[in-house]
Amino acid sequence: MxxxxxxxxxxxxxxxxxxxxxxxxxxxxxxxxxxxxxxxxxxxxxxxxxxxxxxxxxxxxxxxxxxxxxxxxxxxxxxxxxxxxxxxxxxxxxxxxxxxxxxxxxxxxxxxxxxxxxxxLPMAEGEAGRGRLVVGDLVIDPGAFEAFKNRTRLHLTRLEFRILYRLARSVGTLVEAQHLADYAWQSATGGDIRLLKTHISHLRQKLEEAGGMPIYIRAIPRTGYILTPAAAAPAPADPGHPSAWPQTEAQPGGNPDATAVPAPLDNIVASPAEQRA
Structure with missing residues (x-):
């Protein structure tokens, strides 16, 4: 070497x-x-x-x-x-x-x-043999220890790679902070939650710099993290379905009873400020 x-x-x-x-x-x-x-x-x-x-x-x-x-x-x-x-x-x-x-x-x-x-042992429990993970335009290859975002290779440390891989395996689902740290460090003494925040911050920056489809790492205070891709544009709805009805908003001086039809919950994505909380 x-x-x-x-x-x-x-x-x-x-x-x-x-x-x-x-x-x-x-x-x-x-x-x-x-x-x-x-x-x-x-x-x-x-x-x-x-x-x-x-x-x-x-x-x-x-x-x-x-x-x-x-x-x-x-x-x-x-x-x-x-x-x-x-x-x-x-x-x-x-x-x-x-x-x-x-x-x-x-x-x-x-x-x-x-x-x-x-x-x-690039991953835990023989995971190097698993197939690629794809989340939006993020592609993670555990066998090659490589990750690509928007067709651009991400230069990640080993800890960053394992953190991203573990979050991507449970995309949209909470991963507890201590479990994530233990998985990333793979040490008999466990992972360091204090330093986990630093590595999460690096990952957020590298995902953002790669461009393409926004992918957020949301922090749930005192609990853990969730990898959340930006919601895809909804498919055209049936004209008779309520989701296709025109939305109206109350205007100053207008009818106070006029309210907007709420958007489906699946289309609500945390703002960058919220996901960095």
């Missing part, structure tokens, strides 16, 4: 390059963000280990640039280990964040865990 290690600490870089090389990785290194970005463009690694505090171009900015063009694995090295730092790393598009100092064994285990999710 082609692996990029980007860190200003040359002792750490040399040690990681040696250990990862012994584990079958084809390693390249960089000591600052600009050099790392150049190596990324020329070598196209499948895994990047990046210090969030890189000089010249910091690791968070580098991760964002990588994520715009690739779905490769990215692990960021943090400094503090507080919630704000974790949120920053995941917002930048990292698949994982590990805080310095860390043991090489721990890093290897984190890499192996991500690789199992990506390759051997």
């Amino acid at each position: 082609k692996t990029l290690i980007a860190d200003a600490d040359q002792v750490l870089v040399s040690m990681l390059a040696y250990v990862l090389g012994r584990h079958g990785h084809d390693v390249s290194t960089a000591s600052d963000g600009m050099q790392a970005l150049h190596r990324w463009h020329t070598e196209q690694p499948e895994l990047a280990l990046i210090d969030a505090a890189l000089p010249v171009v910091d690791g968070l900015a580098l991760c964002r640039q990588i994520r715009q063009r690739s779905s490769a694995l990215v692990i960021l090295f943090g400094q503090r280990g507080d919630e704000h730092e974790y949120v920053q790393c995941y917002e930048a598009g990292a698949d994982d964040c590990i805080v310095k100092p860390f043991s090489v064994r721990r890093l290897l285990l984190r890499i192996d865990s991500l690789l199992r999710r990506m390759n051997g």
Whole structure:
């Protein structure tokens, strides 16, 4: 596996390059963000280990640039280990964040865990063998770990992909937040509901930027989330059916008893502001 290690600490870089090389990785290194970005463009690694505090171009900015063009694995090295730092790393598009100092064994285990999710066990319960899911112009292929919206590939992290896939499996139906987090993280210790909101926000942005048919992720406070596609235009109704009758609205100074015929409930879709609640 082609692996990029980007860190200003040359002792750490040399040690990681040696250990990862012994584990079958084809390693390249960089000591600052600009050099790392150049190596990324020329070598196209499948895994990047990046210090969030890189000089010249910091690791968070580098991760964002990588994520715009690739779905490769990215692990960021943090400094503090507080919630704000974790949120920053995941917002930048990292698949994982590990805080310095860390043991090489721990890093290897984190890499192996991500690789199992990506390759051997991309979904839970053998779901890689399931067929594609189609919701409007959103197409999700669990076998290839790919999602397309409006014929445009979505560059998703592994967590984002699993969140979107789980919601799409239950389109129009509530998925409880804790269940969704547990499914996405696939960890023995369970998922992190606090960070789930961040990943949901990223998904909303990427779905909106892809254009096409609006697809909303509605939040039900203290409960969970619902994936809701925009309602399709209703089919022409029978002229004798009440749904085909002309609607009237009360006008200022007009008949106060004149009211509009209510639209069918199936055609009511949450506004963007409501679905982001």
